[in-house]
Amino acid sequence: MAKIAYILLCHKDPEAIIQQAERLTAVGDYMAIHFDASANPKHFAAIKAALQDNPNVAFSRKRIKCGWGAWSLVQATLYAVEAAVDTFPRATHFYMLSGDCMAIKSAEYTHAFLDSNDIDYIESFDYFESDWIKTGMKEERLIYRHFFNERTQKRRFYASYNLQKKLGLTREIPSDLQIQIGSQWWCLRRRTVEWILDFTRMRKDVMRFFKTTWIPDETFFQTLVRHLVPENEIETRTLTFLMFSDYGMPVTFYNDHYELLLSQDFLFARKISPEATDLKERLGALYAAEDQVFQISNEGAGLFKFLTERGRIGRRFASRFWETEATLGRDRELMIVVCKKWHVAKRLVESISHGTNIPVVEYIFNEENAPLPDLGGIQRTLSKRHRHRRALTRMLFEYFETNRLIVCMDPGNFYLLEDFGSDRSGTRILEVECNYTDEFLIGHSKRIGLAGEQTSEETLQRLLPTIRNEIAFEKDRIHDANFDSLYTIKESDSAQENAAPLAEFLGVSPEKAQQIADTPYLFSD
Structure with missing residues (x-):
């Protein structure tokens, strides 16, 4: 039977992290935690003290400071994965989570779901052919070296980028890799994770490439899984239900979303509001529940699109001219x-x-x-x-x-x-x-x-x-x-x-x- 090692990257809300770890390990699953080295040290001390006697919880042997869009997020994930692989030899699957995620199915359902198919679940779309990146940098993320964080060192980030662009200092993508892109919320089999760790030790050239790639958490695991695993053993989807607003912000779920979440064809959901205490209690109890029946209707994304588009089309945005003088004809x-x-x-x-x-x-x-x-x-x-x-x-x-x-x-x-x-x-x-x-x-x-x-x-x-x-x-x-x-x-x-x-x-x-x-x-x- 499937046994899951959850890989948790977190940086705040120690009480919620403790509760999440206790809920997910209470039924025999595991968790490996990387707590951001730049976060409040008292919070990490509280988490470690609360979970140190739990044999199903492990901590990364190294902790680093993480930055959005930076290699540090991938490195932190690798540290947590290494700890999970070494500490939990019985883990069959490794599931990436954040502190804002919660299970929307029972452990019984989740284990049966993973047992039913011997595959990896990870979004991995062709980087150049897909339209996964809607705006901003695309090829530039890869062919230039990004040494600075765009959010915390904006001037240096763009000064370095513009200088490389001006001087034509581009680099080649590793020739044997077809770069993929997708969500960072994946679920991989043990064999796949072990192959990835072996690959990171053998291919230093690939590691150097990704270390200066912009937003590598959307490309690193996605690319390596496609490179190492047969295509028929990959399902290009995430098992974590998440949606984004028109402005690129994650949709947040509240107390009245319980029934909606349970009916989605996913195992976890992100993001759960910190204020949704009733929802958290109900979902927390759900993971340990037995003999639960879930009616999967999967209408969440459609409902959200329908409700949010009301009041937009024809009201807020005027149509744009798209074909100059493209009349149908005066006589028609x-x-x-x-x-x-x-x-x-x-x-x-x-x-x-x-x-x-x-x-x-x-x-x-x-x-x-x-x-x-x-x-x-x-x-x-x-x-x-x-x-x-x-x-x-x-x-x-x-x-x-x-x-x-x-x-x-x-x-x-x-x-x-x-x-x-x-x-x-x-x-x-x-x-x-x-x-x-x-x-x-x-x-x-x-x-x-x-x-x-x-x-x-x-x-x-x-x-x-x-x-x-x-x-x-x-x-x-x-x-x-x-x-x-x-x-x-x-x-x-x-x-x-x-x-x-x-x-x-x-x-x-x-x-x-x-x-x-x-x-x-x-x-x-």
Whole structure:
């Protein structure tokens, strides 16, 4: 059975560290601690005094001062790993933790999870091909030598960097290494850890390279694991649940996040608020609990993205010009059917297609697999369609050899409506207003990833008012925009009442509009 040696790097909050060590070792697991040499020595003395009689706790034989982005973080990790390997010969796995992490599964579940697959868990994406680094230095982290800490010695850091850049003092990346990048929160098997330690003793050239690399804790272990371990024995993910805000700051969890955390497909979570005493007590008791059943719905990241994006798109950030003079054409008319119930809009446009000669495409900006002709690759992914939306739409006009085109959109795509509405072409918008039952909203939340099949009823009931409010906000936002040609049909209105706005939107006779409005089961779920 799996036995875990937790590798803990810490620098504050001795009481929390003591509690964490006692909780995780109470069920037979181990912990090796490196306490920052620059931290309060009284805190380290308190930790050592409290844990010195615990045979499942070890301390790094060396302690160094750690700095963010510096080699010292990797060196401190290696010191703790060496202590764990030497002290705990029965440890099968080594799990990297911080003082802000807590288990969100029981030890019984965690051990069974690790026993089920003989693999290493570590994020390791190609350094140059992936988009893991969003802003700032990328290649410069590697090809220049970084002797100073950017946060504590900013002037020296940039003076050294700029001088090397000016003089062309670049260096080669070790030729046999493919640099990888990812989260520093990994879980590795004993064999892998031993291989890494042997590698560090044999390859002094690689050690010299990483010692002057900027932010090596995101690249060192990630690169070495890929170099030493067969690809089919690596799962490129972290087992620690963590999220970041729009501003790159870690999301903090509080007392009311207990159920949410337990439903995620992870073993630990970071960061737990120091003030979340109730959450800490419940999670602390959980690790030692037996016969626990966890319903994994994994909706945490989707929920966070959904809730934090409310109030941003179309409110705080204006859309940017992205194609100079990229009009669809003065003589063209884009007709947009806006509906939250996608199946209703598809039913409607199918009826329109049969009753008129206007070409129709469905939710091309929402569904990856929406049927589209081959347009040279611009249509292949949703991101490309959004990024080149006007070019894509122009090509559709040309493909269908028409000056009128109907496209379906979700009301959440407000920036698309704004962008197309500002074009010199004619833009007409038909809003399809539906009634929404709780059952539909729950199904909708599952389809878009806000909830899963195992999401608890309590979580769903908390989510429903937010979704209803979001739908209402999207409707108000469209009406407040004062689009020149906005028409509305409603589920609550009769087919005869809906025929009039349909006739205006489509530019067809009242009789033809009535036929379309009479589409059987138009609003049915």
